[in-house]
Amino acid sequence: MQGSIRAVRSFARQFRTMSVEKIYYPRKVQTAASDASLTLNHTSFRIKDPKVSVPFYEKHFGMQLLQKLEFPELQRDFYVLSFPKNVESLENGAPGIFNLSGTLHLAHSHGTENDAGYRPNNGNEEPHRGFGHICFSVADLPKECERLEAEGVAFKKRMSDGRQKNIAFALDPDGYWIELIQYNLPDTEPVDLGPKFNHTMLRVKDATKSLEFYQNVLGMTLLEVSEHANAKFTLYFLGYPAADERLKREGILELTHNWGTEDDADFAYHNGNTEPEGYSHMCVSLSDPAPLCADIEETYPDLEWEMRYNRGSIKNLAVLRDPDGYRIEVLPKSWSL
Template sequence: MTDPGRYKLNHSMLRVKDPKESVKFYEFLGMKLVNRIESPEAKFDLYFLGYDSPKAASHANHWTDREGLIELTHNYGTEDDPTYKITNGNSDPYKGFGHVAISVDNIQAACQRLEDAGYKFQKRLTDGRMRSIAFALDPDGYWVEIIPQKPAESTESIKESDLTTYRMNHTMIRVKDIKKSLEFYRDVMGMTLKRTSKNEGAKFDLYFLGYGPPPSGSSPSGVSAVADQEGLLELTYNYGTEVDPDFKYHDGNAEPQGFGHICVSVDDLDAACSRWEEKNVNWKKRLTDGRMKDIAFILDPDGYWIEIVQNEKLKTRTKW
């Protein structure tokens, strides 16, 4: 048997050009390297980063028993290739993946710290109408949204930010048909809809899903009700895309590449895959395909890849 209530949205994978620069950036945001998998025979390395201070949501857990990790994938030689460049998912005709989001205790101090360190922004707090969020740029140009855990006005006079309180809150992907995507992520993947943000004037809606119960109670103005959580998935739906038969988002794995996948860790890998087999999911890779018998990949309605791995705390399978 398998229980989707025990699943975790474990990580989001991003391809990077230079792992030294990328690891440095995410460590500057307070993350720690919690696992590294080297594959010299296949000429790639994987770096798993997440929040791991005593205040973190999953401090000291096995890397498969966490939510909100970022996996950086480095293919050997890209750092020395002047022509290599990822697509960040936010420029036509390659829109699809949007961003990862970090929630912080003090958004003014957090953004000032990034700016003082020389990191660039897609949107500063003072840009545009939305003064409660910012978008920093990582070394490859991926967007990193910065959102507050507390009302911005309550922290204006505070000059420091406590990195040990940060959370890797969510990963955003754009979806064509929100009804199909919500049905898939709730009924097939077993997630819970935790928050909805309707923006009819701008003709887009946001849906936040994750494992575990929805939040209880309300949140202060300007603060998401799920800002203190990790491992959420934000689905962005732009009105009308579902009626265009030719419309398609870029999955990040076709050229030019960038974002690779999200990953769900499960209580029992074989049982979970059997459940998904019964639900007739679209497989990119079954457990029995290829040489790697400890991972599977499912395709969501837009063709985004979802990696499936065993939560090693719940059942030992692989010595990662």
């Protein structure tokens, strides 16, 4: 009970602080605040060999390959994976993969599978830390870990390691971390909803600045705050409104703030898109991005865009950067090649 009270007080203290310190992106982008179609659609990172990585996620985690997006002019393909779900077809017959939440896009640049020296940056090694992990939530964590170990999956952290006994970290073929958590809490009736692609974690330099960006610019809601005073870091969970409890849903963004980085003028996280490359981007999809992008440009004209909406070589797409330089795609739910 005392732990619950402390958690609520910590959340209230953090929320009050953030409410007072809105100094970077103080104005809400009204289109983002009012558009109920906004979805955190996917996370993308680079892989060495799709013939290794795709079967890994299919065999060991039960994900399904929904589509292969081919960009021959870029010498790059994206393998779109998801846990089993209903996927509606678009008018052109293509699967509506951008109408979903919780999909994983594995980005493959042609030829890396034949390069003995190629190794994606997993985002967790100095001096190139930034992206942290993806997280799958399951019904029975001990059972899941036992099965994965029996199948030969490598672990960065087992449940028995360290202080946190309710999480584990598996490793994919490229060394990316996959956090494993359980959505059935103690003293609750257990349910089996199947695995969920619960969240993606990014490290951020300035929590206030990043929280304002994701809430006021992109219209996300702060779902939960978890403060770890002993280790001097705080976790912030954000997402778009949904009926499910946080641990049982998909499409969540976790921002990790290590205290004090905001006061170091020279400090910066690696965004994954400069050498050594690894993490690529996350994507927000919605019914019509044009009004949203126009509203963002008008409200915050100095915001950094890598590609403004519908003005690049790939149509009906925008790419902007968050305060730490992480890429965010914005595209319509009806998008297809």
